[in-house]
Structure formats: structure tokens, C-alpha cells
Amino acid sequence: MNPELEKLIALQELDLKIRALEEEIATVPMKRAELERQFETSAAEYLEKKSRLETSRRQHRQLEVDLQDAQLRLEKYKNDLMRVRNQTEYAAALREIDMAKKLVSALETQILELLETIETLEREVQEQTPEIEAKRQQVDARLAEYATAVERLTEELNRMRQQREHLAQTIRPDLLNRYMRLVELRDGLALAEVRDGSCTACYMTIRPQVYADVRKGEEILACDHCSRILYYRGAPAESSGSAA
Numbered sequence: 237m238n239p240e241l242e243k244l245i246a247l248q249e250l251d252l253k254i255r256a257l258e259e260e261i262a263t264v265p266m267k268r269a270e271l272e273r274q275f276e277t278s279a280a281e282y283l284e285k286k287s288r289l290e291t292s293r294r295q296h297r298q299l300e301v302d303l304q305d306a307q308l309r310l311e312k313y314k315n316d317l318m319r320v321r322n323q324t325e326y327a328a329a330l331r332e333i334d335m336a337k338k339l340v341s342a343l344e345t346q347i348l349e350l351l352e353t354i355e356t357l358e359r360e361v362q363e364q365t366p367e368i369e370a371k372r373q374q375v376d377a378r379l380a381e382y383a384t385a386v387e388r389l390t391e392e393l394n395r396m397r398q399q400r401e402h403l404a405q406t407i408r409p410d411l412l413n414r415y416m417r418l419v420e421l422r423d424g425l426a427l428a429e430v431r432d433g434s435c436t437a438c439y440m441t442i443r444p445q446v447y448a449d450v451r452k453g454e455e456i457l458a459c460d461h462c463s464r465i466l467y468y469r470g471a472p473a474e475s476s477g478s479a480a
């Protein structure tokens with residue numbers, strides 16, 4: 237076979253493998269996101285409880301501060317009571333004390349209720365934690381597998397790109413240009429195998445004379461219909477692993 241044609245066939249095989257690798261690598265972020273999404277769905281109740289626990293703890297800290305304020309104010313009003321000079325001031329001070337006491341008591345009740353909520357949430361979160369952690373570990377293991385796979389695929393991709401680079405340098409520039417143009421125009425497939433008298437890319441029948449010439453493999457010939465460069469592999473028994 238024409239050596240340039242053989243090189244073009246090898247180039248296309250490499251380009252197809254490179255494209256497949258690139259596509260495979262490109263699917264990984266989606267797969268990772270899907271895994272995370274599944275985990276979040278399965279852990280949604282747990283995560284919601286955890287976040288409610290956080291909120292309750294924050295509320296609790298705030299209520300403790302409010303309670304301290306209210307208690308200080310109550311003390312102050314009690315001291316005021318000692319210094320009243322008349323009945324009106326006395327009545328006013330009592331009213332303040334009464335209101336402050338009510339506030340303290342209300343805050344104490346709220347704190348108790350909140351502590352109960354916190355306790356329940358803590359217990360539930362604690363109960364579910366081992367299961368969720370096991371799930372998380374599974375997800376992390378899968379993510380690590382993806383990372384390893386991407387690493388391996390990227391190495392392979394780089395190796396193939398290098399091979400491709402070297403091969404391309406040995407191809408006649410005008411042929412390489414023609415190949416590249418066809419790759420763009422024909423969705424990555426610049427060459428087509430001829431089988432049973434037809435172009436395997438566009439399925440059109442090849443003229444008998446062209447078919448005979450393609451079988452000889454001496455010239456670079458194009459399909460009349462799709463312009464792809466044609467080649468003939470010989471007997472179907474010795475298909476050397478070209479993916480069409």
C-alpha cells in the first residue's frame with residue numbers, strides 16, 4: 237500500500253482513539269457531580285437535622301446572652317426599689333420588676349425547650365452518623381477511583397497525542413492539510429474504508445474503476461460523494477482492529 241496512505245490510516249486511528257479518550261475524560265465531572273447529588277439526596281434528612289442542630293445551638297447561645305441581660309436588669313430594678321422616694325416611683329419600680337421577672341421566666345422556658353430540642357437532635361444525629369459516614373466513605377472511594385481513572389486516561393491521552401504529533405510530522409504537508417480539512421468537514425472521519433464496492437462512511441457505491449484502483453492501494457483516491465480518502469483493507473478475515 238502507498239506509504240502515505242498507510243500513515244493517514246494510522247493517523248485517523250490515533251485521532252479516533254484520542255477523541256474517545258477526551259470524551260471519556262470529559263464525562264468524569266458529570267459522574268462526580270451525580271455521585272455527590274445522590275449522596276446529598278440520601279443524606280438529606282441527616283444533613284437537615286445537622287443544620288437544625290447548628291441553628292438551635294446558635295439560638296441557645298443567644299438566649300443565654302439575653303437571659304443574662306434580663307437578669308442584670310432585674311437586679312438593677314430591685315436596687316432601684318431601695319431608692320424610691322414616693323408611692324409613684326415605688327409602683328413604677330414594681331412594674332419594672334414584674335416585667336423583668338416575666339421576661340427572665342420566659343427566656344428560661346425557651347432555653348429549656350431549646351435544650352430539649354438540641355438533645356433530641358444530638359441523639360438522632362449521633363444515631364445516623366455511622367450509616368452516613370459509611371455512605372460517605374463509599375462515595376469517597378468511588379471518587380478516588382474516578383481520579384485514578386482520569387489520571388490513567390490522561391497519561392494514555394498524552395502518550396497518544398505525542399505519537400500523533402510524531403506521525404503527523406512524517407506525512408506530506410499537502411496530504412496532512414487535506415486530512416485536517418476533511419476531519420473538520422466530516423466530523424473527524426477523513427478516511428473511509430471501501431467494502432463490497434461501497435464507501436463505508438457515506439454508503440454510496442464506488443465507481444468500478446475507482447474501486448479497482450482503491451484496491452490496488454497505490455494512489456490517494458477520494459470518494460465521489462463524501463470526498464473522504466478511500467482505502468481498502470483486504471479480506472474481511474484480517475480486520476486489524478480499526479473501529480469504523
Ligand SMILES: [Zn+2]
Nearest residue numbers: 435438459462
Ligand atoms: Zn463516501
